Amino acid sequence: MTETRFDRLADARPMIECREVQKHYGDYHALRGIDLTIRAGEFFSLLGPSGCGKTTLLRTIAGFEDISSGAVLIDGKDMERVPANRRPTNMVFQSYAIFPHLSVAENVGFGLRRDPRSRVEKAAAVEEALEMVGLKGYGTRASHALSGGQRQRVALARALILKPKVLLLDEPLSALDRKMREQMQVELIKLQRQVGITFVLVTHDQEEALVMSDRIAVMFEGQIAQLDGPEALYARPTSRRVANFIGVMNFLPARVLGETGGAVQIEAPGLGRVDIPMANVSRADPGDLGPTVGFRPEAVSLVASGAQGANRVTEGVVDEVVYYGDMTYYDVRLDGSAGFDGQARPVRIAMRNVFGREVQDVGTRANVSWSPGSLVLFR
Amino acid sequence: MASGNRSQTAQGLTLIAPPLGYAVLVLAAPLLTILAYSFFKDGYLTVIREFTLENYRAVWADPIFHRIMLRSLVVAALVTLATVVLAFPVAYFLSFAVSPQKKAMWLFLITIPFWTSYLIRVFLWKVILGYNGVINSGLKTLGIIEQPLTFILYNVNSMVITLAHAYAPFAILPIFIALEKIDRSLLEAGRDLGESRAMTFWRVTLPLAMPGVVAAALIVFIPTIGDYVTPALIGGGKIPMIANMIQAQMLDLDNRPMGSALAVTAMLIVAVISLVFIALNRRFLRVRQ
Numbered sequence: 303m304t305e306t307r308f309d310r311l312a313d314a315r316p317m318i319e320c321r322e323v324q325k326h327y328g329d330y331h332a333l334r335g336i337d338l339t340i341r342a343g344e345f346f347s348l349l350g351p352s353g354c355g356k357t358t359l360l361r362t363i364a365g366f367e368d369i370s371s372g373a374v375l376i377d378g379k380d381m382e383r384v385p386a387n388r389r390p391t392n393m394v395f396q397s398y399a400i401f402p403h404l405s406v407a408e409n410v411g412f413g414l415r416r417d418p419r420s421r422v423e424k425a426a427a428v429e430e431a432l433e434m435v436g437l438k439g440y441g442t443r444a445s446h447a448l449s450g451g452q453r454q455r456v457a458l459a460r461a462l463i464l465k466p467k468v469l470l471l472d473e474p475l476s477a478l479d480r481k482m483r484e485q486m487q488v489e490l491i492k493l494q495r496q497v498g499i500t501f502v503l504v505t506h507d508q509e510e511a512l513v514m515s516d517r518i519a520v521m522f523e524g525q526i527a528q529l530d531g532p533e534a535l536y537a538r539p540t541s542r543r544v545a546n547f548i549g550v551m552n553f554l555p556a557r558v559l560g561e562t563g564g565a566v567q568i569e570a571p572g573l574g575r576v577d578i579p580m581a582n583v584s585r586a587d588p589g590d591l592g593p594t595v596g597f598r599p600e601a602v603s604l605v606a607s608g609a610q611g612a613n614r615v616t617e618g619v620v621d622e623v624v625y626y627g628d629m630t631y632y633d634v635r636l637d638g639s640a641g642f643d644g645q646a647r648p649v650r651i652a653m654r655n656v657f658g659r660e661v662q663d664v665g666t667r668a669n670v671s672w673s674p675g676s677l678v679l680f681r
Numbered sequence: 682m683a684s685g686n687r688s689q690t691a692q693g694l695t696l697i698a699p700p701l702g703y704a705v706l707v708l709a710a711p712l713l714t715i716l717a718y719s720f721f722k723d724g725y726l727t728v729i730r731e732f733t734l735e736n737y738r739a740v741w742a743d744p745i746f747h748r749i750m751l752r753s754l755v756v757a758a759l760v761t762l763a764t765v766v767l768a769f770p771v772a773y774f775l776s777f778a779v780s781p782q783k784k785a786m787w788l789f790l791i792t793i794p795f796w797t798s799y800l801i802r803v804f805l806w807k808v809i810l811g812y813n814g815v816i817n818s819g820l821k822t823l824g825i826i827e828q829p830l831t832f833i834l835y836n837v838n839s840m841v842i843t844l845a846h847a848y849a850p851f852a853i854l855p856i857f858i859a860l861e862k863i864d865r866s867l868l869e870a871g872r873d874l875g876e877s878r879a880m881t882f883w884r885v886t887l888p889l890a891m892p893g894v895v896a897a898a899l900i901v902f903i904p905t906i907g908d909y910v911t912p913a914l915i916g917g918g919k920i921p922m923i924a925n926m927i928q929a930q931m932l933d934l935d936n937r938p939m940g941s942a943l944a945v946t947a948m949l950i951v952a953v954i955s956l957v958f959i960a961l962n963r964r965f966l967r968v969r970q
Contacts, residue, residue, distance in 0.1 A: 366869055386872040399870035403888045412884075413874035460874065 311516060314341035316378075317468060317500045318363060323372035325358055325524075332358045334524040336372070340502060342467075345494050347503045347511040350521035351547070357472060359521070360504045364470050365389045377467050392461035393470040396477070398453040400445045406432070407441030409456055413464045431459040434493070451482045462497060471503045475510060487513050508548045512536065520544050536598075540584040542680050545596055551678075552602075552649040554639070556595040558681060566679055570595045572616055572636030572649075573672070578679045586680045593681040599652035601676035604632065604668045613671045620666050621648045629654055630661050634670055718941035728937055736942035746926070750947065753923040754954070756840055757906040763845040764901045765894060768852035772893075775853070776860035788857075791850050799847060803914050806843040810834045810915075835917040843915050844905050852897035859893025860886070895962050899955055906951055923947045 318340040325333035332355050340346045348356040361367040362374060365386035374381045376390055392413075401409050411428045419427070432438055435455035440448075448456065454474055461469055474490075475483045491514055494501045505511050511518045512532040519529045528535060528544045539545035542553065556570040565577040573595070586593065605615065622633035633648040640646050651670065655661070662668060719736055722729040740746050771791075779787050794802065809815045810833045817829040833839050863886060871881035909924035916922075921929075927947070931940035 364873060366872075385877075386869070387875050387877055391873075393870070393873045395866045395870060397864060397866050399864065399866040401867060401870070401885060412871075413876075415880075415884075416875065464874065 311341045311344050314343050316340070317342040317344070317376065318502070319373075319375040320359070320363075321373045321375070323359070323362065323374060324370045325355070325362060325367065326370045332524055333362070333369070336524075336526060338519060338526065338529070340468075340500060342377075342500055343498050345491065345501045345503070345514055345516045347505055347515040347518045348521060349505055349508060349511040349518050349547075351506060354521040355524040356504045356506075356521050358524075360393075360470050360472055360502060363468070363502065364391050364393050390467040391470055392464055392466040392468075393472065394454070394457045394461055394474045396472045396474070398457040398474075398477075400448070400453050400456055402446050404445060405441065406437065406443045406445055406448070406456055409445055410441075410459045410463055412460060427463060428459075431463040434462065434496075435459045436489075450477050451486065454478070454486065458493070462493075462499070466499060468500045468502060471501060473504055473506070475505070476507070483510070490514060512548070520547060522547075537676075538582055538584070538678060539596075542587050542590065542594060542596065545678065545680075550599055550650060551596045552599065553594045553596045554647060554649070555591075555643070556593045556679065556681075558593050566681070568593065568595060568679060571647075572618070572639035573614075573677075574616075574638075576614075576674045576677060578677050579675065582675070582677060583679045583681065590680065593679060596678045596680065597649075597672065597676050599631065599650040602649070602651050602670055602672040604634075604651060604653060604662060605671040607669055610671070612675070613673050616670045616672070618668055618670055620662050620664055620668050623662065623664055625655075625661060627655070632662060632668070634668055636670060715941045715944055718938050719945045721938045723936045723938045726935055736938050737946065739939065740942050740946050746943065746946075749921055749926050750923055750950065752837070752920065753906050753947075754950075756837055756844070756922060757902050759837070759841045760844040760848065760905045761898050761902040763841055764848050764852045765856075765897050767845065768849055768897060769856055769890075769894070771849075772853045772856035772860055775857050788854075791853055794846070794850065800910060800914075802847060803843055803911055806839070806846070807834075807915060810839050810842065835915070835919060837916075837920065839915050840911050840920070840922075843911050844908060847911075848901045848905065851900045855896040855900065856890060856893040859890045859896075863889045891962065895959065898958065902958075903951055903955065906947070 316339045318338070320336045320338040323333050323336040323338075324331075334355075336355075336359060348359060350356045358367060362369050363376070363381075365381065365384060365388075381389060401412065404412070407425070407428050410431050411424055414424050414427065417424060428441060429438070432440055435458050437452060437455050437459065440452070440456075445453070445456065454477075457474075471490075475486055478486060487510060490501070503511070503514060512535075515532060517529060517531050518535055520527045520535065522543060528540045530538075535544070536548055539548060539551070542551075545551040554570045554572065556568045559567045559569055559575065561567070562577070565579050566583055567575060567577050569575050576595075578595070607615075616636050618634040618636040618639070620632055621635050622631075624631040624633075630653050632651045632653065634651055635646055635648045639649075649670075653659070718728065720732050720734070722731050722733050722735070775784065775787050775791075807814070811817070812829045812831075812834065814834070816833065817826070820826045820830070833842070867885055867889070868881055871885040872878070876884060906922075907924045908922065909928060912918075912920060912922040912925050918925075923943070927940050927943045930936050930943055934940075
C-alpha cells in the first residue's frame with residue numbers, strides 16, 4: 303500500500319512549469335495560484351469535478367486563455383504572449399473538433415501546410431500517423447462518416463503528426479461508451495510510451511486518471527488539493543475531500559490519545575486503540591467536527607476467524623449485501639461502532655468473489671480483518 | 682409498422698395540404714398559365730389559342746432582348762457581389778463579436794430597413810443620389826465638385842447601390858446562420874494546429890460558411906434579376922431591365938404571348954445560371970481543399 307510503482311521519470315527535466323498561475327473571469331476566480339511542474343515524458347492528469355478549473359488550466363497551457371498573473375513555461379520558455387499557434391503543444395479536444403469539410407487524411411495533414419516536405423512525403427507521414435492510431439486506409443473517408451472512437455483516433459493522429467512537445471487531452475474519452483473507453487485507455491498508455499511525448503490529460507473520471515497517469519493533480523475550486531502518483535493518491539489521500547473523490551472511503555470519528563515518535567495513537571469506535579504511522583496522518587478539512595479515521599473498502603475483509611499477522615479482527619453484523627458478480631459489497635456494523643455519540647456507522651467492505659467463497663447473508667455475524675497500516679487519519 | 686407509416690404519411694399530407702393548396706393556386710397555376718400563353722398566338726388584344734413556337738423564335742432573335750437580359754444579369758451579378766461582400770463582415774461581426782445576449786437585438790436592428798416600404802427606400806436613394814441630392818449638394822457646398830456627379834444617378838451604378846442596400850438583410854441572415862453553426866472548437870483546432878487567425882479563417886471559417894454564402898447569393902441574385910421598381914425609378918426608365926420589358930409587352934403592348942415567352946425565357950436563364958453557380962461552388966470547394 304505504499305509507493306510500489308517504479309518512478310520512471312524521477313530524473314526527467316521539467317516540461318511544463320506553472321508558477322503562481324491566477325485566472326479571473328470577471329468576479330470568478332477560476333485558478334487560484336497554481337504551482338505545478340510536469341516532467342518531460344510524463345503522463346500527467348488533472349483530475350477534479352466539473353468547474354474545478356482543470357480545463358481552464360489546460361487551456362492556459364495551450365494558449366487559448368490568457369492568465370491573469372503568474373507564469374507558464376513550456377520546456378523552459380516563458381509562454382507569455384506566445385499565441386496558441388506558436389506553442390509546442392497540440393490538443394485533442396473534448397468534441398474532437400474534426401473539420402467536417404475535410405476528409406480524414408486532410409484532417410490529419412491539416413497542420414503540415416508549412417512543412418517543407420514534398421507532397422508525397424507528407425502523404426506518407428499522414429498514412430503513417432493513421433497507421434499509428436489504427437486507422438490505416440481510412441484517409442479518403444469523409445470525416446462525418448466516422449464513429450466516436452474513430453474521430454478520436456483522427457484527432458490524436460492530427461495532433462501527434464506535428465510531433466509536439468506536449469499533447470493536451472481535454473476529457474478525450476468522456477464521449478465513448480464504457481468498453482471503448484477502457485480499450486482507448488490502454489491504447490493511449492501504449493501510444494504515450496511509444497512516442498515519448500508529455501501527455502497532459504484532463505478528466506473528471508478518477509478511474510481513468512488512476513489507470514493512465516504517472517502522476518495526478520487533484521483539483522478543487524481552482525487549487526491543487528493533492529499531487530501524487532496513483533498509488534500514493536489512493537492509499538494516502540491528504541484530505542477527506544480527495545479521499546472521497548478518488549474511490550470510496552469509510553470514515554469513522556476518532557479520538558487522538560497521544561503521539562509517539564513515529565505514530566499517532568487514536569481510539570475509534572469499533573476499531574479500538576490503533577497506532578497510525580505519521581505517513582498516514584493528514585490534515586482534516588475545514589468544517590470537520592473532529593479527527594476522522596478512514597480506510598478503503600478493499601483494505602478490510604471478512605475472514606473465517608482469528609487474526610493473522612499484523613492484521614486485527616473486529617466482529618460485527620452484516621447489515622446489507624450488494625452483489626456485483628465479480629465483487630460483493632457488505633455493509634457491516636462493527637461491534638461497538640456506535641461509539642462516542644451512539645450513532646451506528648456501518649462500514650463498507652469489498653470482497654472479490656473467488657471460487658468457493660460463499661456470499662454472506664444479511665444479519666449473519668462476521669469477522670472483519672483489517673490492518674492498522676491501511677488506516678488514514680485526518681486530524 | 683406499415684400501416685403506422687401510412688397513417689403518418691397521411692398525417693403529414695394533411696398537415697401540408699393547406700399551404701400546398703395555396704402554393705398551387707397562387708404559384709403553380711399562374712406559372713402554368715404563363716407557360717401556356719407563351720405557346721399561343723397573339724391576335725391584337727386577344728389571344729389566339731393555337732400552338733406556336735413563334736414567340737420564342739422572336740425573343741431569341743430580338744437584339745433588344747439580348748441587351749436587356751445581359752444588362753439584367755450584369756446588374757444582378759454586381760448587386761449579388763456587392764451585397765454578399767458587404768454582408769459577410771456584418772454577419773461575421775454579429776456571430777463572433779456580439780455577445781450572445783445581444784444577438785437578438787442586433788438582428789432586430791438589421792431588420793429596421795424593412796419597416797419602411799421598399800418603394801419609399803428607393804425614393805430615398807433617389808434623394809440621396811440625385812443631381813440636387815444629398816451627395817451632390819453636399820460636395821458642391823464643400824467646394825469639392827463644381828458639376829453634379831452623374832455616375833451615381835440614372836445608370837447601372839445607382840441601381841446596384843439601391844438594390845444592394847435593399848437586399849442586405851437577406852444576405853446577412855443566411856451567412857450569419859452558417860457562421861453560428863460553426864463549432865468554435867474547430868477554430869481553436871485550426872489555431873492549435875499552427876495556423877494564424879487569418880489562415881484559420883481561410884481554411885476553416887470560410888469553407889464552413891460557404892453554404893450560407895451560396896444561399897445568400899441565390900437569395901439576392903434571383904429576385905434582383907426580376908426587379909421592376911428600381912430600374913423604373915432609379916434608372917429613370919432609360920435603362921430597363923428584363924422585368925420592365927416583360928411589363929411593356931404584357932400591359933403596354935398587350936402582347937401577352939410575347940410577354941409570357943419573355944418571362945419563361947428569363948426564368949429558364951436564371952434557373953440555368955443558378956444551377957451552374959451551385960455546381961461551380963461545389964467544385965470550387967472540393968478543389969480548394
